[in-house]
Amino acid sequence: MENLKALSYELRRDVMDIIMAGKAGHIGGDMSVMETLVSLYFHTMNISPENQDDPDRDMLVMSKGHCVESLYAVLAKKGFFPLEQVLKEYSQFGSHFIGHPNNKLPGIEMNSGSLGHGLPVAVGMAIGEKMDGRSARVYVVMGDGELAEGSVWEGAMSATQYKLDNLTAIVDRNRLQISGTTEEVMHQDSVEERFKAFGWNVLSVAGNDVEAMNAAFDEAKAFKGAPTLIVANTTKGCGSPVMENKASWHHHVPTQEEYDQIMKDLKEREEAALHE
Amino acid sequence: MNKISNRQVICEVLLENAKTDKDIVVLCSDSRGSASMTPFFNTYPEQSVETGIAEQDLVGISAGLAKVGKKPYAFSPASFVSTRSYEQAKVDCAYSDTNVKLIGISGGVSYGALGMSHHSAQDIAAFAAIPNMRVYLPSDRFQTRCLFEALLKDQKTAYIRVGRNPVEDVYEEGNVPFEMDKATVLCEGDDVAIVATGEMVKPAKDAAALLLEKGIHATVLDMYCVKPLDKEAVIKAAQNAKAVITVEEHSPFGGLGSMVSQVVGAACPRKVVNLALPDAPVITGTSKEVFEYYGLDAKGIAKTAEEILK
Ligand SMILES: Cc1ncc(C[n+]2csc(CCOP(=O)(O)OP(=O)(O)O)c2C)c(N)n1
Ligand SMILES: [Mg+2]
Numbered sequence: 001m002e003n004l005k006a007l008s009y010e011l012r013r014d015v016m017d018i019i020m021a022g023k024a025g026h027i028g029g030d031m032s033v034m035e036t037l038v039s040l041y042f043h044t045m046n047i048s049p050e051n052q053d054d055p056d057r058d059m060l061v062m063s064k065g066h067c068v069e070s071l072y073a074v075l076a077k078k079g080f081f082p083l084e085q086v087l088k089e090y091s092q093f094g095s096h097f098i099g100h101p102n103n104k105l106p107g108i109e110m111n112s113g114s115l116g117h118g119l120p121v122a123v124g125m126a127i128g129e130k131m132d133g134r135s136a137r138v139y140v141v142m143g144d145g146e147l148a149e150g151s152v153w154e155g156a157m158s159a160t161q162y163k164l165d166n167l168t169a170i171v172d173r174n175r176l177q178i179s180g181t182t183e184e185v186m187h188q189d190s191v192e193e194r195f196k197a198f199g200w201n202v203l204s205v206a207g208n209d210v211e212a213m214n215a216a217f218d219e220a221k222a223f224k225g226a227p228t229l230i231v232a233n234t235t236k237g238c239g240s241p242v243m244e245n246k247a248s249w250h251h252h253v254p255t256q257e258e259y260d261q262i263m264k265d266l267k268e269r270e271e272a273a274l275h276e
Numbered sequence: 277m278n279k280i281s282n283r284q285v286i287c288e289v290l291l292e293n294a295k296t297d298k299d300i301v302v303l304c305s306d307s308r309g310s311a312s313m314t315p316f317f318n319t320y321p322e323q324s325v326e327t328g329i330a331e332q333d334l335v336g337i338s339a340g341l342a343k344v345g346k347k348p349y350a351f352s353p354a355s356f357v358s359t360r361s362y363e364q365a366k367v368d369c370a371y372s373d374t375n376v377k378l379i380g381i382s383g384g385v386s387y388g389a390l391g392m393s394h395h396s397a398q399d400i401a402a403f404a405a406i407p408n409m410r411v412y413l414p415s416d417r418f419q420t421r422c423l424f425e426a427l428l429k430d431q432k433t434a435y436i437r438v439g440r441n442p443v444e445d446v447y448e449e450g451n452v453p454f455e456m457d458k459a460t461v462l463c464e465g466d467d468v469a470i471v472a473t474g475e476m477v478k479p480a481k482d483a484a485a486l487l488l489e490k491g492i493h494a495t496v497l498d499m500y501c502v503k504p505l506d507k508e509a510v511i512k513a514a515q516n517a518k519a520v521i522t523v524e525e526h527s528p529f530g531g532l533g534s535m536v537s538q539v540v541g542a543a544c545p546r547k548v549v550n551l552a553l554p555d556a557p558v559i560t561g562t563s564k565e566v567f568e569y570y571g572l573d574a575k576g577i578a579k580t581a582e583e584i585l586k
Binding site: 092094100102111178185 | 304307327328329330355359389390394560565
């Protein structure tokens with residue numbers, strides 16, 4: 001099996017290049033969500049360019065759509081489109097590679113960008129899969145600041161009403177949003193208790209540990225009778241102390257100096273992972 | 277080139293007034309940075325409310341505050357406040373008649389490359405269709421100040437859209453003709469009448485200058501008050517011209533163009549051409565690239581004028 005830990009750092013470097021090329025992007029959340037996406041695309045989901053039109057494929061809704069750069073890096077690595085194309089076109093005039101998921105591109109199922117949409121949409125997809133007796137699973141990734149949207153909780157209610165054990169939601173619990181920590185801006189503790197109160201099966205894991213994410217996704221697949229929420233406890237900006245845990249790095253575009261340092265740190269972590 | 281954005285001016289005006297008016301409350305939904313309201317939150321924390329990423333809550337809370345005598349100013353990207361919290365605006369602000377000022381920041385295509393979720397090309401149509409809701413799009417920083425000084429004095433709800441980046445000045449410091457709910461006439465001419473709103477006023481004014489070089493005389497109206505529309509000014513300008521052009525950073529439906537066409541059609545039929553964004557997701561690009569592409573810059577407006585006068 002591939003070394004997914006090393007891969008997560010390699011793809012973070014691709015994210016850096018995408019952001020530098022487009023001079024835009026949501027770097028903090030890109031870095032925190034990387035192991036979630038790597039685990040989904042390289043361990044958990046039945047999805048690849050070969051089966052992207054198969055009705056039985058698993059599907060992801062990237063509800064925290066502002067972190068599309070990490071999704072681009074992962075989809076490029078999966079072969080949905082060449083990384084070079086992303087680097088050339090991202091955020092450029094007339095491009096389809098915009099700053100949020102856009103389903104004019106291969107590999108992207110639903111458009112997003114306005115927070116709080118993904119969970120209800122995923123609930124609809126999961127209900128539909130069950131109606132048609134398909135085995136496909138539906139995944140939705142949300143931010144923790146995003147949980148302030150009321151629509152999230154309407155979706156949370158419906159998901160247990162319809163016993164959607166084919167649905168797994170992930171909250172990227174990096175504890176930061178734009179204006180500061182979630183607890184200062186709009187408190188979310190305890191995400192686990194809140195979803196449990198809505199009837200969900202809840203797992204709380206180290207979200208930047210890809211092995212832990214793989215195990216959590218396996219457990220969610222096996223769980224019957226209710227949807228599973230994985231609280232991925234992550235570090236915003238994970239990968240380099242230059243950007244870790246800093247609200248100001250929500251959508252900061254690195255300077256050349258910062259870029260060089262971060263790339264060095266990422267490379268070191270990648271090397272270390274390869275030799276573990 | 278002016279470096280002060282309209283949103284920064286709003287913060288200045290509110291900071292000045294909040295010193296003595298303790299009923300002014302600023303609300304943000306994880307948007308204080310993009311609203312330029314961080315200085316207000318830092319200076320008057322007791323007059324600030326943060327709702328997190330919850331635009332329905334933002335507008336509902338604002339209505340509740342207004343109900344008990346506060347003067348709420350709620351800031352959120354125009355794309356979200358005009359859609360996610362639309363029903364709160366309709367029922368809790370307009371219908372219940374509460375003094376809530378809704379400020380749509382980063383309006384139009386300010387968030388160029390972020391896609392349609394972040395564009396607000398429908399906000400004028402949406403808000404104008406609500407009875408008792410007013411719609412304002414100030415054209416530059418000086419007019420933004422005049423508008424907010426006027427809004428501070430009234431007791432009714434309104435929606436105000438501003439863009440993200442600084443815009444070139446339309447007026448000069450100390451010489452800003454402004455009358456509440458009256459269009460400002462920037463120049464007068466009897467060939468074509470150009471009615472523009474918001475950030476389209478500056479290119480409309482520049483287009484008039486280009487046209488003059490070719491001997492074409494244009495009237496330009498700064499229609500910052502899209503609702504209530506200054507009908508008299510529209511009729512007067514149309515009557516004196518052979519054709520009318522409207523210019524807006526908005527969908528072609530339900531905005532300034534539709535409203536001006538209704539007035540002209542009923543009162544003094546003339547050919548009216550609506551320049552607007554397309555009825556499609558807007559092409560990816562910076563505001564400047566997008567405006568040029570759709571002919572919403574001075575050159576494009578002037579070209580349209582020449583064509584319809586042929
Ligand atoms: C409905 C809506 N309101 C506001 C925004 C603007 N916005 C983009 S990202 C963001 C903060 C997101 O924080 P969080 O959900 O914690 O994401 P992460 O920390 O993973 O980046 C906000 C407010 C938006 N995209 N959608
Ligand atoms: Mg977060």
